[in-house]
Amino acid sequence: MAYKISVEKAKTSKLGEVDFSNLPFGKYFADHMFIADYYDGEWRDCRIVPFADFSLHPATSGIHYGQSLFEGMKAERDPDGNPILFRPLKNLERLNLSADRMAMPELPEEIFIDAIDQLLTLDKDWVPDTPDSSLYLRPFMFATEKAVGIKVAENYRFCIFSCPVGAYYSKPVKVFVQDTYVRAFPGGVGYAKAAGNYGGVMKPMREVQKLGYDQILWLDGIHHRYLQEIGTMNIFAIIDGVLVTPSLQQGTILDGVTRDSMIQLARSEGYTVEERDLPIDELLNAHKEGKLEDMFGTGTAATIAPIALFHYQGTDYTLPEVEKRTVSNKLKTRYFAIRAGKAEDVFNWVHHVPVDAYANI
Ligand SMILES: Cc1ncc(COP(=O)(O)O)c(C=O)c1O
Structure with missing residues (x-):
């Protein structure tokens, strides 16, 4: 099945409200988010919408019975200023492993990668270009069954939003x-x-x-x-x-x-x-x-x-x-250089967001 992502752009951007020289972890949210809903055995209604609250039924089963999982990944800018991601398919693999353990539906690669590429194209100005900073992406999935009673849910929501973030720990x-x-x-x-x-x-x-x-x-x-x-x-x-x-x-x-x-x-x-x-x-x-x-x-x-x-x-x-600590300092330097697109990507880890392909969304 081919998935089409509809796009509703934010009317105004909150970018101007953010001080990129002082980014606490997870406090600011970029302008758009991706949502897909799972019902009748398929992921449907794939959409990018302005970042906003959800409205949830009080019996939403993910809240009560814990069929809820998440991922965490970071986008940075390559030397040309375009967004790049580090090993996104490894996060998808783990998301699907978590989904399997929690009896939740698998998310197809096509949806995951397309969602990220389009979201990052729209919100590319939210990717910080200051050292130690990046755009943290939070993919997550939860059961949306509107019923009380412990059973494997039939309905789920998958969402990705993002936050510009600075360093998580400032010292050892x-x-x-x-x-x-x-x-x-x-x-x-x-x-x-x-x-x-x-x-x-x-x-x-x-x-x-x-x-x-x-x-x-x-x-x-x-x-x-x-x-x-x-x-x-x-x-x-x-x-x-x-x-x-x-x-x-x-x-x-x-x-x-x-x-x-x-x-x-x-x-x-x-x-x-x-x-x-x-x-x-x-x-x-x-x-x-x-x-x-x-x-x-x-x-x-x-x-x-x-x-x-x-x-x-x-x-x-x-x-x-x-x-x-020469060994870890050396490895850390190389790791940062690869993930920022500044060192040869010998392991094929870096995903370049095809911003030109999505220029007209
Ligand atoms: C419990 C736990 N262990 C390890 C990690 C490190 O995993 P990763 O390197 O994929 O972020 C994380 C973060 O995702 C975590 O939550």
Whole structure:
């Protein structure tokens, strides 16, 4: 089936209201959004409309029973000033993996890519061109069944809006290794970007933030021993020259696009990367022996965030100064250059928005 996207342009732009030199994360919204509705077994009514509130039935099932998922991706400008995206198909793949786990419908590639291309053509002036800033895209899907009663919904809405954003963290991150609360179990939904995964961590997050830490570093739910991931980032440690990141095998960790990119980049630079179980005691021993050279988180929002220290059972373990972390600094520089279209795209990661093809929408 061919999908046609109808376009209703915003009558006035809010662009002038935004101070691009000071962009808090997720507070400003670009002029347009994309919406598609799923009913009678198909995605229908694909449309780009001015950014506005939804009107929802109080029994909207996604709100009550949690069939709700999202994605996060960023657009930047290439050296010619045109919008580019980093690995959008990897986000679509994950969106559909999440949809499968939540018994929600798959979104076809054609809709996803066309929606993004047209939205970014219309809102291209919203893509910041200042360092560390980008246009964050938020694709999301939720069940729109207007009925009370737990069952797999038959109706859904998919939407994409965008926000110009600056850096997520302004300084190295302090993480709290959580050994009581649990984020995910084998057989659960940890690998999906399901909204409920985030709702469940709000209370533990508030508690560690009250203690002065930025985020939680989760341990596995069975042994409370193996590192999982941080808040909205995957975790890497560099131990004695080797990059180690927890393996995805148990299905408890989100398969991060940034994680996968860092693994490929690091290997291409000749570094050894191990995807395996990483027990907290190994981290503590490595720290004691002076072999824990670096720890950093990877994620679309936070990019590559150095970890200043980790807290475990009453003790803060401080990590080397960021300036001395040559491996991650080198990888980070190359990662940023590729995603901004400034370095050779050897992995074919960059999606150029065909703005000329959509010039007349
Ligand atoms: C729980 C969780 N882990 C890891 C990540 C990092 O994934 P990505 O690099 O695709 O942004 C995210 C962010 O999407 C996340 O929410």
